[in-house]
Amino acid sequence: MRWTAILYGSVGAAAVVAGLLIPWLVHSRGSAGAPGWQGLVNPGALSEAHRFLAGECEACHVPHEGVEAKRCLTCHTATSFADKPSTRFHAQATACATCHVEHLGRSQPTQMNHAALLEAGAWLQAQKPHAGASLAALDCASCHASKDAHQGLMGSGCVQCHGTESWRISTFQHPPAASTQCSECHRPPPSHTMMHFSMVSQRVAGKKARVDQCFACHVTDDWNTIRSVGRYDHH
Structure with missing residues (x-):
């Protein structure tokens, strides 16, 4: 004993x-x-981009405090966030670790947290939504304009149809294949607005349809599948 x-x-x-x-x-x-x-x-492996920092905890962490944003800027201070609309808001960020989560072993450390955009402690925006505002108050188009699949046809009220967890809309039902109003939602690619349309596109499809008569050459389940021709990826 x-x-x-x-x-x-x-x-x-x-x-x-x-x-x-x-x-x-x-x-x-x-x-x-x-x-x-x-x-x-060690809670896990770093992302591929930060793997060179493995074993150098203080490169990102402050002892007994955690990750410090200004240490991130040691490497990223020369990054021009203003080059793209989708990254422009980073210029006013004060807490990088809110969305960039490490030690998960993923290829990229980004874990977008839209709710953080409403937190004054993480973002010092001149036009930040008022305290207690919902995600509906976010200006989605300010970051996602360059990836707008609707090409401006649906306006900037993304929240009317989309959520922040998934961009897909479970209740959306595409108009039937027999619909002839494609141009109300779909705009032609650049190749259709130049001589390429008459010299290549119309000849491949075997049609003399106008550029706004999408239904004459295209099907609704795959934009690159041409009626009576099959898949033809030439845009």
């Missing part, structure tokens, strides 16, 4: 010493201050 008590006491004492010594060494000397400890606390 005595030896068991001594054993348990020794293990407990060692755990207490390690619990105090390791944080002190890491805080004062960095992640290399206590060799081998990282293997005990």
